Amino acid sequence: MIITLTLNPSVDISTTIDHLVPEQKLRCAAARYDPGGGGINVSRAIHRLGGKSRAVFPVGGATGSLLEQLVAEQQIDFQTVPMAGWTRQSFVVTETSTRQQFRFGLPGPAWSMDERELFLNTVLTFPKPIDYVVISGSFPPGLPADYCAVIARIVRQRGARLILDTSGEPLRMAVQEGAFLLKPNLGELASLVGVDKLELDEVEEAARSVIQRGWCEVVVLSLGPAGALLVAKTGHADQRIERFRVPAPTVKKQSTVGAGDSMVGGMIYALSQGKSYEEMLRFGVACGTAATMNPGTELFHKDDVERLLNWINQSGKKVFLPVADGIN
Template identity: 70%
Template sequence: MIITLTLNPAVDVSTTVDRLMPEHKLRCAAPRYDAGGGGINVSKALRRLGGSSLCLFPSGGAMGALLEQLLAERQIEYRTLPMSGWTRQSFVVTETSSHQQFRFGLPGPTWTEAEGESILAELRSQAGPVEYVVVSGSLPPGLPTDFCARIARIVKDLGARLVLDTSGEPLKQAVNEGVFLLKPNVGELAALVGVDKLELDEVDDAALTILEKGGCEVMAISLGPAGALLVTKEAAESKTATRRGILHVSAPTVKKQSTVGAGDSMVGGMVYALQQGWSYEDMLRLGVACGTAATMNPGTELFHKDDVERLLNWINQQAGSAFC
């Protein structure tokens, strides 16, 4: 079983307008509503690929009820914990005259200590074999920065593997505890190793410093339009000049409409591949295909499976995408 945990879920609202102008009443297109938040997007991606998961998240107020309705309509299994505050909204506006996208993320409700403990207790109580726990997205106000590290300890007790996609101090503390798979972007990796920025030729060495310290077993670094880089435990343990276990996969060039949910789509593709028993190489290729396919659709729609299959075929045909 795969469990996705979303600590700061949202109802994603997306629309278009001809041009954004201050102090004018702007006539927008009819809005689209989607269930959003990192782990929820991962569950949606898994569903589109033919997989399944238990989607765990807090829910409160009218927005929480709408979020649950949106997931039920997609036939995604979920379990909620009540919140005293309302589930947040995020808002995406695409300016049709320039094709620029403007993303407005509202803060989530402030958690109480008791609400934080209820999430951890729910995770501890999971019955049946749990293979992977995916924690994706930001921490809401009120949770301590060691919350993801505490989750990592619980996941180990469950005998499962933690896949983590977050940032900042919560990411650092979780890495100190040790997780299975990390999915940072280059900026997040730079912060993790304590530097202002990383050039592309420095990314693999930065990742290796984390793996060598036991921070994770596998790291998939999102490189944006350049694709993704995979660094595995095998590379960290290699003593040869040419390390095995480092893989770069280029992203296909597509007409980009929105980047919302692209990272979560990549995570969903990778976790699906892992559950199917695919190799790390094929895992990364599917992840890149899913993440790239998500950028081809407007607003917060994520990807279409036929686009993923077409892009994956392109990736598999490219030379040079092999373990080095």
């Protein structure tokens, strides 16, 4: 069983306009509505690949009802936790004359103490066995920074593998409980190792240090158009470290919304199918790249993923560079 947790979900609205002009009434194209938030997008990605997961998220107000409807329309298994505050909305506006994209994200509702306990109790009562739990996306305002760490502790006690794709203090505190896989970007990885920024030649050592501290077994670093880098324990008795890099195929980009979530969804789906770390990374890069080929908040199309994955596999000797050495 794969469970995704979205603490601050949204109704994602995307549209286009010719020019953004201040202080004028602007006529937009017809809007597209999608269920949004990190974990929900991960579940959407898994479903598009033919896999199954359960998306767990809070809902409130009329926008919460709309979010439930949008998730149900995509035939994703889900479980909601009722909240008093209205589920937030996010807006993506693409300026057609320049192809620039503007994103507007609202903060979402604050949770009461009772609502925090209700969400934790929902996590505690997940049916066994659970293989993977994904915590992905932003935090609602006012939620304690250690809330993610509490969930991580519960997940570990339930014997599931935890995937973390969040940021800031919640990520820093959660990793100290131990995770299976982290998917940071450069800034998030720098924060984890206590530096202001990382140069590209420092990235691998930073990822190794996170693993050496016992915070996770696998680090997948998103490098945007440059693809992704994986650093992982091999599981061998000598505790070797593997590292792989997969550059992203060149495609015509329309939107980067949901690309990271698509990558996570692709990787978890690959793991659930018994794929190796090498295959997992290739699959994730194919999904993340395919998501950028579609406008707004649409995510990817499966046939694009298959085509890009085929290209990555055929080009493997050129772009996929495995190395193994000791953890120390």
